[in-house]
Amino acid sequence: MRVIETSQLTLEPQTAAHADEMFRVLSDPVIYQHEGEPPSSVEELHERFARLESRRSPDGRHRWLNWVIRLPGTGLIGFVQATVHPDGVADIAYQLGSAWWGRGLARQAVELMIGELVTRYGVHRLFAVLKRENQRSLRLLQRLDFTPASSGPAIEPDELRMVRDLRSTGTGG
Numbered sequence: 001m002r003v004i005e006t007s008q009l010t011l012e013p014q015t016a017a018h019a020d021e022m023f024r025v026l027s028d029p030v031i032y033q034h035e036g037e038p039p040s041s042v043e044e045l046h047e048r049f050a051r052l053e054s055r056r057s058p059d060g061r062h063r064w065l066n067w068v069i070r071l072p073g074t075g076l077i078g079f080v081q082a083t084v085h086p087d088g089v090a091d092i093a094y095q096l097g098s099a100w101w102g103r104g105l106a107r108q109a110v111e112l113m114i115g116e117l118v119t120r121y122g123v124h125r126l127f128a129v130l131k132r133e134n135q136r137s138l139r140l141l142q143r144l145d146f147t148p149a150s151s152g153p154a155i156e157p158d159e160l161r162m163v164r165d166l167r168s169t170g171t172g173g
Helices: 016-026 042-052 105-121 135-143
Strands: 010-013 063-071 075-084 089-096 125-131 159-165
Touching (some): 010 105, 016 042, 016 063, 075 105, 089 105, 105 135, 125 135, 135 159
Antiparallel strands (some): 010 063, 063 075, 075 089, 125 159
């Protein structure tokens, strides 16, 4: 993994050393309005990030690619991540502190990640799962050319699975 930069933000490969600063970002209760919960401690987050530094699933079949999002002069504001499967498909996720919502930063960060997934990891299809009531995330995915998936692994009734085929739409990054 490598650092990816634009004039507005930087994606840094996530490491355990990011846990202290990311704990502050991920402790924002507003970001858990639709699902999940904040990490219970800096130590727990450090251990999780340390496990993810392998960049591989325990069976070695899937790549775990995690980047923290840094704003120059500001610090860390969130993360983007992808699980890349052997068939060129990736599941993506992202999270930003609520203070950074509505500024186009999530879109920029996800577009940067998508470009990297295509050029360096051979990804040709992306999936994202979100809670149906999470309209902010739905709008972001729609702006990134994701559409509702017609099939796939079972999801919860309150979730929506979105897909983007990069072979037909380009990278957008």
